Structures are given as C-alpha cells and as structure tokens.
Amino acid sequence: MEPILEVKNLFFKYPKTDKGLFNVNMTVYRGECVGIIGPNGAGKSTLLLHFNGLLKPQSGFVLVKGLNTLNEKNISRIRREVGLVFQDPNDQILKNIVEEEVAYGLLNSGLSLDEISVKVNDALKTVGLKDYNKRVTFHLSYGEKKKLSIASILVMNPDILVLDEPTSNLDPGGVEDLTNIIRDLNRNGKTIIIATHDMDFAAELFNRCYIIDEGRIICEGGVETVLTNISLLREHRLKPPTVTQVFTGLPGFGKLPVRVGEAVELLKRRLE
Numbered sequence: 616m617e618p619i620l621e622v623k624n625l626f627f628k629y630p631k632t633d634k635g636l637f638n639v640n641m642t643v644y645r646g647e648c649v650g651i652i653g654p655n656g657a658g659k660s661t662l663l664l665h666f667n668g669l670l671k672p673q674s675g676f677v678l679v680k681g682l683n684t685l686n687e688k689n690i691s692r693i694r695r696e697v698g699l700v701f702q703d704p705n706d707q708i709l710k711n712i713v714e715e716e717v718a719y720g721l722l723n724s725g726l727s728l729d730e731i732s733v734k735v736n737d738a739l740k741t742v743g744l745k746d747y748n749k750r751v752t753f754h755l756s757y758g759e760k761k762k763l764s765i766a767s768i769l770v771m772n773p774d775i776l777v778l779d780e781p782t783s784n785l786d787p788g789g790v791e792d793l794t795n796i797i798r799d800l801n802r803n804g805k806t807i808i809i810a811t812h813d814m815d816f817a818a819e820l821f822n823r824c825y826i827i828d829e830g831r832i833i834c835e836g837g838v839e840t841v842l843t844n845i846s847l848l849r850e851h852r853l854k855p856p857t858v859t860q861v862f863t864g865l866p867g868f869g870k871l872p873v874r875v876g877e878a879v880e881l882l883k884r885r886l887e
C-alpha cells in the first residue's frame with residue numbers, strides 16, 4: 616500500500632497555552648477512508664489544519680504525497696492535492712452568491728465560463744443544493760452552508776478530501792446523503808479523512824480510525840475493534856455506535872455489531 620499522507624512525530628503547541636499536538640504519528644494510504652475520532656478539544660481540527668499546511672509542525676513533519684508542508688514551495692501543490700472542508704462553514708465561505716462561492720477556486724484554472732458553470736452545477740447537485748446558484752450565501756441555514764462548503768471543495772476534485780465534523784447540523788437525510796456521497800467518492804478512488812465524534816456516521820463509513828485525545832493519538836485500528844472498545848471510548852468521553860450500545864445489553868450474540876445493517880443480519884439469523 617502506498618502512503619499518501621504521513622505525519623511523523625508531530626509536535627505543535629498554541630502560543631501561551633498547553634494545548635496542541637504531542638508526538639502524533641499517522642499514515643494514511645491511498646484510497647482509504649479514515650476517521651479521526653475524539654471528544655471536544657481533543658485536537659482534531661488542529662491536526663486537520665496541518666494536512667494542507669495551514670498550521671505547521673514545530674517539530675516533526677507532515678508529508679503529502681512525499682511533499683513536506685514545511686517547505687513553502689510545496690504549499691500550492693499540497694493545497695491542490697488536499698481539499699479541506701472547515702468545521703465552521705462561516706470560516707470558509709468568502710463570496711456573497713452561492714455560484715460565485717463554488718466557482719471561486721476554479722477561476723484561475725484555465726477552464727471556460729461554460730465549463731466552470733457545468734462543474735458548479737454538478738457540485739451543487741451532488742450536495743443537494745441544486746438550483747441554489749443565485750442564493751445569497753449568508754442567508755443560507757447553517758446546514759445549507761455546510762453543504763455549500765463541501766461543494767466548493769468537491770468542485771476542485773482534490774485527490775485527498777479532508778472533512779472536519781461534516782455531519783454537524785445536518786438533518787438525518789443530510790447525513791445519509793453525505794454518507795452516500797463520501798462512499799461513492801471513496802469507491803472512485805479518493806482518499807478520505809474525516810474528523811468526527813458522530814459514532815454512527817463513523818461506523819457506517821470508515822475502514823480504519825484513530826482515537827485522539829488531549830493532543831495525543833490514543834489508539835488506531837479497524838472500526839469493528841476500536842468502536843466496540845467501550846471502556847476505552849468512555850475514558851475519552853466517547854460512546855460506541857447506537858447499535859453497539861444496544862447489543863452490549865443483549866447476551867449471546869458474540870460479536871458486537873457497529874453498523875445497523877450488521878445488527879439487522881444478526882437479529883434475522885437469531886429469529887430464523
């Protein structure tokens with residue numbers, strides 16, 4: 616497997632605080648869908664901001680396709696490779712009109728206005744904002760802004776898609792749509808990294824995840840292992856997915872499911 620993003624002995628501390636990241640090591644391989652899970656204040660957003668060089672390690676390093684984020688010459692290429700959707704869409708949205716916001720990153724790409732318009736419409740349709748082209752961005756609901764911020768990164772077609780708490784403020788239908796969008800993108804070869812503490816979403820989507828707390832990696836592994844480690848999750852103010860919690864209270868099933876579909880299969884077999 617080919618590493619696409621490597622974090623080595625990363626140390627970063629915000630000035631005048633004891634908060635930051637402490638000896639973080641992580642490798643993401645091409646084509647993976649990886650979760651970074653941790654409670655509020657764990658350092659998830661701080662870590663993600665290192666992936667495209669918005670924050671720089673104070674020691675250690677981050678490599679994107681072998682390119683070190685500490686080298687300024689690499690930054691424009693790294694920003695094309697890594698599309699980062701911010702936790703708060705208000706930090707990301709710059710333009711007043713939806714279609715201008717989505718088109719913004721494409722303006723210097725050499726594409727014609729017609730080509731840009733097709734891409735903008737595709738991206739808006741993908742996130743469920745079809746026909747929102749002329750809407751005023753600051754009049755959108757928070758969930759709509761969230762979808763817009765995802766569209767404006769998707770339109771750039773980055774190889775590595777990094778999303779910070781993408782399900783926050785989305786309604787259940789929005790979460791389901793987003794899960795399907797991300798799954799399709801991943802099947803089509805994109806590498807996906809997502810910070811979240813939405814455990815049901817995590818279970819449905821990730822192959823592998825890292826637990827982070829107080830700026831340190833606590834553990835790493837497949838979701839079936841990590842998301843069923845109830846005592847470890849509790850120690851870090853996390854809980855297993857809802858179906859896992861239900862099955863924890865039911866004797867005789869052996870393996871604990873993490874996904875709804877798995878739980879349904881286990882119950883069907885029991886009822887047969």
Ligand SMILES: Nc1ncnc2c1ncn2[C@@H]1O[C@H](COP(=O)(O)OP(=O)(O)OP(=O)(O)O)[C@@H](O)[C@H]1O
Pocket residue numbers: 629630632634635653654655656657658659660661662702
């Ligand atoms: N600019 C800053 N200056 C000082 N401290 C900061 C700054 N940004 C974040 N922190 C602190 O660093 C720690 C990690 O913050 P971070 O935003 O990375 O956490 P998080 O895991 O993304 O949390 P959440 O789930 O709430 O989004 C927190 O204690 C936060 O208060």
Ligand SMILES: [Mg+2]
Pocket residue numbers: 659660661702779780
């Ligand atoms: Mg955060």
